[in-house]
Amino acid sequence: MLYDVLIIGGGIVGCAIARELTRYRLRVALCEKEREVGFGTTKANSGIIHGGHHAAPGTLKGRLEWAGNQRWDRLAAELGFGFRRVGELTVARSAAEFPTLDKLLHHATVKRIPGVERWEAERIRREEPALSPTVLAAVYAPTTGVVNPYEACYGLAESAVRNGLDLLTGFPVERLHQEDGLWVVLTPTVVLQARFVINAAGIDADRVAASALAGNFDIRPRKGEEYLLDKRLQGLVKRVIFPCPTAVSKGILVIPTFDGTIMVGPTAEEAGDRTDLTTSTPGARAVFDAVRDLVPGISEKDVIAQFAGLRAVATGEDFIIGPTSRRGFINAAGIQSPGLTAAPAIAELVVDVLRDEGLTLVERDDFMPALPRPVHFAALSTMEQIALSLRDPRYRRIVCRCEYVTEGEVLDAIARGAATLDGIKFRTRAGMGRCQGGFCTVRCMELLARSRGMDMASVTKRGRGSWLVYERNGGTLRSSDSAPEDEQERMGGEA
Amino acid sequence: MSVEEKHATDLITVGYLCIGCPLGCRLEVDADTITNAVVEVRGYSCRRGKDYAIQEHTAPMRLVTTTVAVDAGLWARLPVRSRTPVPKDKVKAICKHLRSIRVTAPVASGAIIWVDDREPGIEIVASRAMPAR
Amino acid sequence: MITAAPRHLRASYDVVIVGGGPAGLEAAVAARDNGAAHVLVVDRDQEAGGILLQCIHSGFGLHRFGEELTGPEYAQRVVASTLEHDIDVIADAYVLDIDERRRVKLMTTQAGVSLVEARAVVLAMGARERTRAAIRIPGTRPAGIFTAGLAQRLVNLYGLLPGRRAVILGSGDIGLIMARRLTLEGIEVAGVFEIMPYANGLNRNIVQCLHDFDIPLHLSTTVVEIRGQNRVEGVTVAPLDETLQPRLDRAWDIPCDTLLVSIGLIPENELSQQMRLRFDSATRGPVVSSAMECSRDGIFACGNVVHIHDLVDFVSAEAMVAGRSAGQYVAGTLPRPDNVQLQPGANVAYCVPHTISTEREHTVYLRARKPLDACTLQLTEPDGTPVYARKLRYVFPAEMVNLKLRPAILQNFHGSILRVNIVERATEGE
Ligand SMILES: Cc1cc2nc3c(=O)[nH]c(=O)nc-3n(C[C@H](O)[C@H](O)[C@H](O)COP(=O)(O)OP(=O)(O)OC[C@H]3O[C@@H](n4cnc5c(N)ncnc54)[C@H](O)[C@@H]3O)c2cc1C
């Protein structure tokens, strides 16, 4: 199959690029090595759409952060994922930090970000009473938002597939080279050809670039640990709380996530290696020591889940976006924080780069920007719940007791691409609550097995190697670890 | 269980943890090495402990509880038990054998699932009714 | 047969019971016996019976039925008695909410979401398990980490095995029972690790689940790290010093593909929290009166949802009180409110119920904080004046203490607060 553009990497960046490209008459494919899109850094971050005033105006990051920020209302409206501009406060706890506040205000003026202002102690006390009394002043930004990053990624991917993207999940790109002006891309099971290749491989982007003989940068993964707190603390703070960055720490944040639970983190440590997603005792200590000073009401006892993500920090610390020494091979690499915020703007920039590199872009008149809305049963009124459950028997059974997720929502998530327990969890929240899957795990396994025509033992947590259980069949053991056909999927392709 | 040769000729001392109550007395049984007859019990604080030590030393018994595969039932497994306690050293083998047994729902509570023809008295029964799905 | 679907659901019931475990089912029978004409029990699982359905081992019912039953056998008996009492039991159904007017928002597979009026409600939702996050084990988050109860469900109801070599964290009865269960299913159990210096389970389970199979039990030791990218590949364990800090210099690695976490149960109070009932931070369940009534009128509770029980027999006993009270509430014959508040004192983690009446006989359940041999259970006035004392041979946190309180005992007590202490015999009489 010959594609006009092949994207390597199905994180938020790759998926945003894919969707942007499906606005045009092109054959586009995306190869993702994991079983589902969004399983890289995109599912393990703070979920903040940064206000736009943090990164310095002179950098590519600084430019795309604010440009990206402005795209999110529309994206959320079209794709139906959770996004809310909750605002943020960067707080100063000593006069020595006031220059940092001034710098943020200055960035906002230069970038023309509306509504950014300085708050004094009294206003802070009134608006955020849970903050430590040591807070003296803050910069408020109304532009900051929170989003469910994986939902955004799923929305982008699904929209792209509906508009003709050929989405290949479970297809790691192993090597690629040029032949007669075309790129030949090798995965373990298929060979793909494309005129242009976009490298959106996250923490592995340096390796993909090297394999294309276009490597001139390294990625050093920088780990961030995050801790999710019990919903008992819901509403403790209304806005994202940033400390002023200090010499030792880039800052531990208190984040009211889109779902209302509070999350604290991230740390920032050089990762041991590219697979190092461990959380650690020192990490937890660093987070909670810092948070206690910001919001004294938060304690380690409230943790219900923890995770870590890797920032793809490239040589020079900035994003690397643009053409390379190899014609047709384009980087969208080094997308560390605020890469989530910037992703929609990165996608537009990549389209511009492709045009400059000679790709003819003809807009389609049948592009469908909107996705059908998934049902969020718990958010419906009782009357709506009654009506829906009468109409559709799939909404007559609760799968997740902590988040009140119905069978219908899980089946819908599966129909839209969820192929693993984590995929269901990130799409529906089943398994994300207090009990962390104690109740819903078996039900989700049953629904996955039934809908996808596999046995329970073939269900995995997040794809290859992450088997959950095995069955004893009259003496012989059948393990889930041996069904490669369950580990790959091609979706879409026909616009 | 800790075994320790005390009297080189005729007595052996074996330790047991009493299960009669949470005090968990450490019981010691002196027994004849040849006949295994209990000569003395030490360490108990009540009669229950002494009786337990003797029973546990001479003829330890266990109730077997496990499951067998059931086709077309409400659940995939049917819980079963031995009708009465069986000698402790038979438990593992019985469970292993039961892994290869399949029954079909409906099953009545108490229905006989398996009888050991070599070992009189070992009878495995369903510990619940299993309705068909 | 244990499953039961009602002939048809009524629009209103005298008593609606949330949860069809032993607590809910026994409460239903008691409510019927005490004046409630129409009683509905709702359970979200495929059939009524509660957690007992997966507890296929024996050890249930010695107090209630005078013989040793397996979990399913106990459940079966209780279900049978609800059927004899003409009670509507609906399974595979969910109570989503209960509003101020006691309208129960119910989801059933037959009719979807509907509202059912209840004159009284009994909460009997049981418990959920504490998860790994509750103790924040550092490391990776691969597949292969299960709570012990989830593993029990997978193995005993679905015949799905969680792994090939397991480490079990926590020596409570569920952890011990699962050590034996996995062994009998041919899964190797590398060891059971307990953070406390003593085992939390019954000696009987230590002997019959661990010793019988030569499974090592490591006290004062915990899992300090989980390894493995996609599936658990091993854990690191370390002994703890006196301050409960792991001694990493003495840590060792254990290869395994499965970690079972068995670190306790927490009352399942999603619904009660939505209803804004008053809670006890020690039990993590609702505050209840001697009638097992919660802080809202006409709402009763019993079983693991109130506090974690180790023996189902006492769940049944407590449920009979809650059910009887619900019936009396509907009939307007609920006795006068309590006049004494119980206050946990020395070495007492909690007492249930939270209030009692000096006019009636009660069973009070309490839990000790730390184990003691030869001790005294004493009731005192808040200023320490003794009211009543009883000798105990021992207390053990994992074993609930029952105290029968007869009006005669409190004859000379006229206060409103009674403190409950468990003290060593030596310090007795202070
Ligand atoms: C702890 C933490 C907190 C953060 N918080 C924020 C925040 O609040 N706001 C914000 O804006 N940003 C934040 N970020 C940054 C943001 O998460 C990232 O910039 C963003 O997710 C990067 O997206 P991506 O698509 O480039 O990378 P990824 O999501 O990692 O996607 C790359 C994909 O490429 C795939 N891949 C790799 N190699 C191959 C191959 N050979 N073949 C096929 N597929 C391959 C991977 O499997 C992966 O799915 C945070 C980052 C971290 C670590």
Ligand SMILES: Cc1cc2nc3c(=O)[nH]c(=O)nc-3n(C[C@H](O)[C@H](O)[C@H](O)COP(=O)(O)OP(=O)(O)OC[C@H]3O[C@@H](n4cnc5c(N)ncnc54)[C@H](O)[C@@H]3O)c2cc1C
């Ligand atoms: C693994 C394990 C081993 C045990 N071993 C022993 C033993 O050896 N001996 C012994 O005596 N005791 C034992 N126990 C203790 C005993 O079984 C429990 O104390 C008893 O089952 C608790 O009864 P319950 O009715 O309160 O809760 P459960 O049995 O948990 O029942 C609660 C029911 O409520 C349902 N429910 C919850 N929320 C809702 C809702 N919103 N809508 C509808 N339904 C809902 C649940 O599905 C469940 O069926 C054990 C317990 C466990 C967990």
Ligand code: SF4
């Ligand atoms: S000997 Fe008696 S006191 Fe000692 S553990 Fe056994 S039953 Fe308890």
